[in-house]
Amino acid sequence: xxxxxxxxxxxxxxxxxxxxxxxxxxxxxxxxxxxxxxxxxxxxxxxxxxxxxxxxxxxxxxxxxxxxxxxxxxxxxxxxxxxxxxxxxxxxxxxxxxxxxxxxxxxxxxxxxxxxxxxxxxxxxxxxxxxxxxxxxxxxxxxxxxxxxxxxxxxxxxxxxxxxxxxxxxxxxxxxxxxxxxxxxxxxxxxxxxxxxxxxxxxxxxxxxxxxxxxxxxxxxxxxxxxxxxxxxxxxxxxxxxxxxxxxxxxxxxxxxxxxxxxxxxxxxxxxxxxxxxxxxxxxxxxxxxxxxxxxxxxxxxxxxxxxxxxxxxxxxxxxxxxxxxxxxxxxxxxxxxxxxxxxxxxxxxxxxxxxxxxxxxxxxxxxxxxxxxxxxxxxxxxxxxxxxxxxxxxxxxxxxxxxxxxxx
Numbered sequence: 001x002x003x004x005x006x007x008x009x010x011x012x013x014x015x016x017x018x019x020x021x022x023x024x025x026x027x028x029x030x031x032x033x034x035x036x037x038x039x040x041x042x043x044x045x046x047x048x049x050x051x052x053x054x055x056x057x058x059x060x061x062x063x064x065x066x067x068x069x070x071x072x073x074x075x076x077x078x079x080x081x082x083x084x085x086x087x088x089x090x091x092x093x094x095x096x097x098x099x100x101x102x103x104x105x106x107x108x109x110x111x112x113x114x115x116x117x118x119x120x121x122x123x124x125x126x127x128x129x130x131x132x133x134x135x136x137x138x139x140x141x142x143x144x145x146x147x148x149x150x151x152x153x154x155x156x157x158x159x160x161x162x163x164x165x166x167x168x169x170x171x172x173x174x175x176x177x178x179x180x181x182x183x184x185x186x187x188x189x190x191x192x193x194x195x196x197x198x199x200x201x202x203x204x205x206x207x208x209x210x211x212x213x214x215x216x217x218x219x220x221x222x223x224x225x226x227x228x229x230x231x232x233x234x235x236x237x238x239x240x241x242x243x244x245x246x247x248x249x250x251x252x253x254x255x256x257x258x259x260x261x262x263x264x265x266x267x268x269x270x271x272x273x274x275x276x277x278x279x280x281x282x283x284x285x286x287x288x289x290x291x292x293x294x295x296x297x298x299x300x301x302x303x304x305x306x307x308x309x310x311x312x313x314x315x316x317x318x319x320x321x322x323x324x325x326x327x328x329x330x331x332x333x334x335x336x337x338x339x340x341x342x343x344x345x346x347x348x349x350x351x352x353x354x355x356x357x358x359x360x361x362x363x364x365x366x367x368x369x370x371x372x373x374x375x376x377x378x379x380x381x382x383x384x385x386x387x388x389x390x391x392x393x394x395x396x397x398x399x400x401x402x403x404x405x406x407x408x409x
Contacts, residue, residue: 015136018370023354027364038393039364040381043181043334045245048384050307052246055294056287060249063286071282073274075102075253079288083253086292087236092226092257099256101270102288104280106211106239106252111137113235113254116269117172117205118143125163125174129156129337129371129378131181131209146171147372152339155328156183160194164202173205174198176225179212182371182380183337184330186220193228200231205266206258207235212333214243214298217309220331226257233266234258240284242334243298244291249284307386308334314387318394324401330383337368339378345404350376353400361396 019042027037039047046052074080080100087095103109110133114124120142126134128147135145148163150156163174176195178187199206208225216222226234239252256267301308312329315336319327326339340348350367357363368378383390 011140011142014139016370017132017136019132019366021370023358023364023366026355027358030358030362035362037358037362037364038385038389040385040393041364041366043242043382043384044247045242045334045384046247048386050245050301050384052240052244052249052287053291053294053297055290056240056244056246059290060283060287064283067282067286069282071279071285073271073277073279074098074100075280076282076285079251079285080253082289082292083255087224087226087255087257090224090227092224092236092255095255095257099260101254101256101274102280102285103252103254103274104250105241105247106209106237106254107133108250108280109237109252109254110134110209111141112270112273113207113237114138114143114173115141116266116273121170123168123171125166125171125204126372127158127175127177127180129180129182129368129373130175131177132371134175134177134209135372143172144170145372150180150183150185152328152378156180156185156337157187157191158195160191160198163195164198167198167202167204171202171204173207175207175209177209178222178225179210179215179220179332181212181333182335182366183328184333184335185328186216186222186331189223189228192223192225196225196228196232200229203232205233205235208237210236210238211242211252213238214296215302215308215334216332217302217312218331222332226255229258231259233260233263240287240291243296244287246284246287246291249287250281251284251288253288308383310387311383311385311390312336314390315381315383315394318391322394322398322401324398324405334383335380336383337371337378337380340401342377345401345408347408348377348404350379354379357397357400361400363393363396 080097083100114137118141123144123146124138127150138145150158226236234257236255240246319325354367366380
């Protein structure tokens with residue numbers, strides 16, 4: 001008996017998430033063959049010895065018996081109220097618990113917020129480079145991702161005038177990722193004000209991904225976008241995964257603020273989608289109140305002498321010593337986005353480099369093209385390992401790049 005091929009949905013054509021794509025699959029094969037791989041392709045703190053604060057674990061454990069039923073589709077009240085109090089402490093006063101949705105990480109909320117918004121062919125302005133889930137979720141939900149450039153020569157900071165030139169009558173929303181993944185850029189108030197005023201002129205929904213908002217270096221500061229938005233609907237997304245090192249808990253939140261007067265249909269649609277999946281992970285939600293109300297240990301990790309700071313410094317110094325690499329030093333988040341000099345290596349290709357680095361040096365990074373950029377001379381690397389490991393990784397990278405240079409002679 002022969003069986004017909006089972007094709008994938010056509011809706012998946014054009015959907016990419018190369019952070020866990022071909023290279024990650026090959027890394028798993030190499031590990032199964034007994035090779036030790038240094039995986040720096042994804043921001044997963046628990047893999048590098050970072051621990052979720054004990055108080056958060058205890059809050060979850062002590063409430064396990066209360067976590068067996070479904071909760072409200074928006075999440076448990078203590079978690080939503082804790083998010084409200086955090087927002088109010090940051091100057092966002094026009095929100096209540098009804099304006100908060102708890103989800104299975106920010107990833108689910110990105111998908112739900114776009115699914116409730118988009119019709120066929122609607123456009124979303126997304127930064128380039130981007131966190132590729134934003135592009136994938138836009139395409140998957142029948143929209144069109146329009147990438148606005150955040151150029152290396154401008155320290156990966158967007159220009160609002162250039163962004164505005166991309167707006168059409170199909171544009172529905174703009175995505176702002178600050179601090180930025182993958183570049184580590186942190187936008188100042190003026191840049192954010194320009195983007196917000198532009199969005200308000202064109203009645204766009206402002207979607208602000210602020211998952212790294214406390215992961216800042218050398219005096220960098222973030223401005224909550226919701227404090228700037230008055231005339232448009234604003235969606236602020238954050239969660240426990242990064243600042244609180246709790247990726248596996250799968251807890252994120254979306255907060256709706258700004259002008260909600262004409263957003264009733266959209267918010268009702270979002271609540272319908274939330275109800276269709278019944279609720280998000282209940283045990284993890286019990287950690288939210290403790291996380292947001294307790295000691296913010298991330299401050300120690302990003303200060304001089306802290307683990308994240310010192311590894312970032314090791315990376316910056318390694319690039320400075322390299323014959324081939326350039327870097328806009330990250331001011332936030334847990335990544336860097338180095339460039340390989342095309343002047344030194346004219347034939348450099350980031351995807352080939354990613355595979356060669358994995359096969360020959362047993363280091364896994366993410367090629368720059370994974371982040372929806374029009375060039376192929378960057379790669380993303382996470383700053384989570386110990387400083388000594390980071391120095392070793394860049395020694396391996398330098399060896400490979402020297403091999404490339406020798407092959408050109």
